[in-house]
Amino acid sequence: MAKVLMKGNEAIALAAIKGGVDAFYGYPITPQNEVPEYLSKHLKANGKVFLQAESEVSAINMVYGAAGAGKRVMTSSSSPGIALKQEGISYIAAAELPCVIVSVMRGGPGLGGIQPSQADYYQATRGGGNGDYQLIVYAPESIQETIDIMKESFDIADYYRNPVMVLVDGLIGQMMESVDFDKPVKERFLPEKDWATNGTKNHPGKINVANSLHIDPNNLEKHNIHLQEKYNTIRKNEVRYELVNFDNPDFVIVAYGTMARICRSSIELLEKEGISVGMIRPISLFPYPKEAFTKIPNKVKGLLTCELSHGQMLDDVLIANNGKHKVGFFGRSGGMVPDPEEIVEAIKNFDERVVN
Amino acid sequence: MTVKYEKTKGLTDKPLTYCPGCTHGIVHKLIGESLVELDILDKAIGIASVGCSVFSYQFFNCDGQQAPHGRACAEATGVKRVLPDNIVFTYQGDGDLASIGIAETIHAANRGENITVIFLNNAIYGMTGGQMAPTSLIGQKTTTSQDGRNQADHGNPIKISEMFSTIEGVAYLERVSVHNPKNVIKAKKAIKKAFQYQKENRGFTMIEVLSSCPVNWGMKPVDALKWVESDMIPVYPLGVFKDKGVNDEKN
Numbered sequence: 001m002a003k004v005l006m007k008g009n010e011a012i013a014l015a016a017i018k019g020g021v022d023a024f025y026g027y028p029i030t031p032q033n034e035v036p037e038y039l040s041k042h043l044k045a046n047g048k049v050f051l052q053a054e055s056e057v058s059a060i061n062m063v064y065g066a067a068g069a070g071k072r073v074m075t076s077s078s079s080p081g082i083a084l085k086q087e088g089i090s091y092i093a094a095a096e097l098p099c100v101i102v103s104v105m106r107g108g109p110g111l112g113g114i115q116p117s118q119a120d121y122y123q124a125t126r127g128g129g130n131g132d133y134q135l136i137v138y139a140p141e142s143i144q145e146t147i148d149i150m151k152e153s154f155d156i157a158d159y160y161r162n163p164v165m166v167l168v169d170g171l172i173g174q175m176m177e178s179v180d181f182d183k184p185v186k187e188r189f190l191p192e193k194d195w196a197t198n199g200t201k202n203h204p205g206k207i208n209v210a211n212s213l214h215i216d217p218n219n220l221e222k223h224n225i226h227l228q229e230k231y232n233t234i235r236k237n238e239v240r241y242e243l244v245n246f247d248n249p250d251f252v253i254v255a256y257g258t259m260a261r262i263c264r265s266s267i268e269l270l271e272k273e274g275i276s277v278g279m280i281r282p283i284s285l286f287p288y289p290k291e292a293f294t295k296i297p298n299k300v301k302g303l304l305t306c307e308l309s310h311g312q313m314l315d316d317v318l319i320a321n322n323g324k325h326k327v328g329f330f331g332r333s334g335g336m337v338p339d340p341e342e343i344v345e346a347i348k349n350f351d352e353r354v355v356n
Numbered sequence: 357m358t359v360k361y362e363k364t365k366g367l368t369d370k371p372l373t374y375c376p377g378c379t380h381g382i383v384h385k386l387i388g389e390s391l392v393e394l395d396i397l398d399k400a401i402g403i404a405s406v407g408c409s410v411f412s413y414q415f416f417n418c419d420g421q422q423a424p425h426g427r428a429c430a431e432a433t434g435v436k437r438v439l440p441d442n443i444v445f446t447y448q449g450d451g452d453l454a455s456i457g458i459a460e461t462i463h464a465a466n467r468g469e470n471i472t473v474i475f476l477n478n479a480i481y482g483m484t485g486g487q488m489a490p491t492s493l494i495g496q497k498t499t500t501s502q503d504g505r506n507q508a509d510h511g512n513p514i515k516i517s518e519m520f521s522t523i524e525g526v527a528y529l530e531r532v533s534v535h536n537p538k539n540v541i542k543a544k545k546a547i548k549k550a551f552q553y554q555k556e557n558r559g560f561t562m563i564e565v566l567s568s569c570p571v572n573w574g575m576k577p578v579d580a581l582k583w584v585e586s587d588m589i590p591v592y593p594l595g596v597f598k599d600k601g602v603n604d605e606k607n
Contacts, residue, residue: 025434061423061424061431064431065436066434068421211422
């Protein structure tokens with residue numbers, strides 16, 4: 001397949017099909033509607049399952065059911081819809097069921113707006129569901145990167161028996177880019193799903209149960225420790241980030257997704273003015289790429305965290321920085337997307353931005 | 357020596373967690389027997405809900421999933437859509453199905469999901485200690501309606517079978533009771549028929565089973581069974597509410 005011009009949400013849908021999705025369960029919400037719309041036509045045509053649920057709550061529980069049955073399953077939604085899915089996401093993570101959740105962020109809080117935002121960083125990495133659980137969270141910056149990650153996400157989810165969230169915003173969902181669907185995906189050894197609840201006929205002598213209830217506190221703590229060990233393995237193996245312009249920077253920007261794209265332009269503008277700015281672009285938000293911060297030269301004057309929010313990833317930057325450098329913040333919200341020049345100004349007036 | 361009666365292979369040997377005098381155990385047995393008699397135990401997946409039957413996945417001798425409160429029909433839908441040749445059933449109480457999970461249940465029925473719902477109506481929240489349910493009777497004293505349920509504050513008991521009888525996707529719907537042997541036999545027939553219909557891909561089937569809760573009703577087990585007959589059945593009449601029939605066209 002040659003390069004094609006495609007809208008972000010539709011590309012997410014096609015990448016899911018390329019990634020081997022067996023079933024999609026979702027509920028309409030702007031700005032991700034092209035994902036279910038595309039899948040409603042193309043999944044059924046391929047003998048797979050597409051079902052529009054009566055609510056986000058129901059959709060995520062359908063995902064639980066189908067994931068428990070051993071199938072490759074996904075849902076997609078946007079901010080208030082992801083909020084409604086949090087209960088189910090906690091159960092899925094607790095029961096160690098693999099699935100892919102696409103979150104196309106829009107402005108919040110509440111009903112908020114429908115324009116691009118990154119105000120659901122906490123929602124993705126801290127979770128609104130109960131208990132000690134983690135999603136594996138990827139935040140691509142382009143449609144191509146979104147496609148590559150989507151295709152691989154099903155393998156990663158199966159490998160760790162953990163939900164993977166692909167976190168983009170309305171801008172990536174709605175824009176069009178020239179993309180390639182044929183990039184190979186890293187091969188992983190994926191064991192057979194001998195835990196699937198697909199009838200004892202398929203595994204005689206053994207009853208399989210998808211469950212998150214451990215009424216004996218000893219067992220629940222053991223289960224939690226097991227989950228934490230898994231999350232630590234993920235922290236060790238699945239960190240992804242990009243270092244941009246890291247040769248000899250005066251400042252370092254930390255930004256992900258759409259904001260990182262804008263910052264690339266800001267870095268070029270600053271270069272022309274003789275100010276060298278590097279960038280840490282986290283691609284995995286959990287696990288957070290703390291190690292990238294060890295590569296920041298000592299002489300750097302400060303780190304500017306840029307987000308389409310009022311400072312959520314900022315917490316992780318402060319943790320990773322561990323007091324070493326001055327940390328500043330620049331953010332826009334509510335669907336307001338900054339021009340590169342605004343970040344140029346923020347770097348030039350860095351001292352006014354410092355939060356630590 | 358002939359074996360006249362034995363425990364169904366449809367249930368595991370795990371001791372039940374239900375209170376003395378509770379009728380959940382009878383209903384479990386009827387489900388287990390039906391799955392064995394229809395030869396579908398090895399392709400059955402039971403969805404446990406939240407409530408007294410939260411551990412039911414430990415009791416049915418088949419694969420299972422434990423659903424969040426109220427979401428059993430959504431989970432069952434998720435499973436059945438990807439495994440259409442398996443048998444999928446939910447086991448839910450009245451708090452789970454008629455209160456928090458009513459949306460999931462109505463829409464699963466409306467889609468005509470080819471699943472079987474076993475709905476235990478004991479007119480109270482059992483596991484949490486006897487709070488008022490949407491199915492509690494007018495005048496019924498519970499820990500959250502200590503002067504008795506009244507219509508002005510709480511509305512009337514919700515009649516699930518009557519409501520669901522209007523839904524096109526429902527293939528078979530019957531309300532039964534297990535308060536005496538005669539009705540247990542009728543309940544068995546209904547439950548088995550529901551699974552038979554699922555086997556034949558007829559659509560959504562639901563059996564509402566009136567059940568007693570002596571502990572939370574504050575009654576002796578025998579009195580509780582009598583109360584089912586004297587007080588519950590007049591509000592929740594038994595019978596077939598919908599049956600698309602063996603000779604009807606599948607829709």
